[in-house]
Amino acid sequence: MDNLPLLSNLLHNVSGIIACQELTDQIPVAGVTLDSRQVNEGFIFVAVTGGQRDGHDFIPAVIQRGAAAIVGTLPKSNLGKPYIQVEDSRLALAQLAAAFHDFPARKMQIIGVTGTDGKTTTCNLIYHMLKAAGIHTGLISTVNAVIGEEFIDTGFHVTTPESPMVQDLLARMVTRNLTHVVLEATSHGLDQKRVACCEIDIAVITNITHEHLDYHGSYENYFASKARLVYELTKTQVKPMGNPRLCVFNKDDISYPRLLNTLQDKTLKDIKPITYSLSTSADLMAKNIVSKDGEMHFDLTMQSENWPVQTSLIGEYNAANILAAFGAVVCGFGISPLDALSGIKNFMGVPGRMQKIEEGQDFTAIVDFAHTPNALKVSLETARQLSAGRVIAIFGSAGLRDRIKRRLMAETSINLADITILTAEDPRTELLEDILAEMKKAAQGVGGVEGKNLFIVPDRGEAIRLGVNMANTGDLIIACGKGHEQSMCFGEVEYAWDDRIAMQAALAERLGKSGPKMPYLPTQGRN
Secondary structure (H helix, E strand, O other): OOOOOEHHHHHOOOOOEEEEEOOOOOOEOOEEEOOHHHOOOOEEEEOOOOOOOOHHHHHHHHHHOOOOEEEEOOOOOOOOOOEEEEOOHHHHHHHHHHHHOOOHHHHOEEEEEEOOOOHHHHHHHHHHHHHHOOOOEEEEOOOEEEEOOEEEEOOOOOOOOOHHHHHHHHHHHHHOOOOEEEEEOOHHHHHOOOOOOOOEEEEEEOOOOOOOHHHHOOHHHHHHHHHHHHHHHHHOOOOOOOOOOEEEEEOOOOOHHHHHHHOOOHHHOOOEEEEEEOOOOOOEEEEEEEEEOOEEEEEEEEOOEEEEEEEOOOOHHHHHHHHHHHHHHHHHHOOOHHHHHHHHHHOOOOOOOOEEOOOOOOOEEEEEOOOOHHHHHHHHHHHHHHOOOOEEEEEOOOOOOOOHHHHHHHHHHHHHOOEEEEOOOOOEOOOHHHHHHHHHHHHHHOOOOEOOOEEEOOOHHHHHHHHHHHOOOOOEEEEEOOOOOOEEEEOOEEEEOOHHHHHHHHHHHHHOOOOOOOOOOOOOOOO
């Protein structure tokens, strides 16, 4: 237990302490966690409330496991262990985790990226641009973390990792002599303070559209959670390498007027905004967008200079993502535009984002992550541009999540695709039949006719098979909503699932060639 930080020293960095019980000096701390199962001898356990469980209920168990101290929001006494009552346990968790690792984010420059759609792609674009400029850069996204040549899985489903994992990853990046980090911040991650103490230097907000209203309750609350990334800029300590304190906003998005108004807050007076747009005057603009032969070309305009962009990414929304990333690295860090353009050209895309699946078929098959109304809209618009024939869309809507988007996505697909196939997507403990019934009703309300341009297929594997078998020469089939994810939740069980493997299996079956087996889901045989 030598060289471990002391509890008393760590607590100096925690705000909102209400009371301390049985606190003594010289207690070494071996780790910080909110997961009772991860508690080992000498750990601080932070009891977090919310969700389906209350961390305070696990205090007896963590004491048995050797916890050095417990932090929570409820009054407690006579635990036989130090107990620190705080106003906000999630903020305390982040502060303790950062202090335990000696505040690693203060030793690097951090770019935070949030948005309803496009944030993972934008993070990866920034990462590749910085790498092209010779900068030692790390990445923490909802897909994985990248430290040098090491790739680390960050979880089953997409959200920002909990603050102890974020701080641990940042600390490992410091030891590898990285100087810059790109951090993807979800609305849950921001609301739950998972990126607190991350010392953000540049904040990028791609858009704030319709998503996660099941959690946030309203668009206003959802917007406020996303906008917290801008406020994080004010909390960043002065760093030897400088503090850009720059925010990058999408001028084409409905959130832009509100974000601009947010900057009127006197606490944000030193924050510098830059804007990007595909359609109106802005600091960065994309003009003459052309997609051909699996590539996109356009002219990037910045301060009266034009830069030719060549990328394997497709879709106008990716032109917007490129502008956002370019603004962050060139305007924020002064990276050479030529280095940034090289990073764009060499970036081949994020797995599961408009990813083509090729098995020798005479039509186009794509897997995409689009799982929000806006993302589905732009994906289908892009699919229309790529297809010489029909567009066949396959997707669902997750259970225990924003119910309004079920209607919006079903309506969007009927309006933009030629054929819509509704299927399972993480129904969780909701009845899949009820979810599909909601979506079917909405689709029929805007012209969906079952058996003609609308099909309801509960089993996702069978839905993909149906789409593949319906496709004619020149058609395009696109499976949306799962992307890179490798599991699907039914009840409380995660079943191994990958849309890319399912698409390969269906294509191989149609073409009569060997290929992977269709993954199993408990809905098999229910169609």
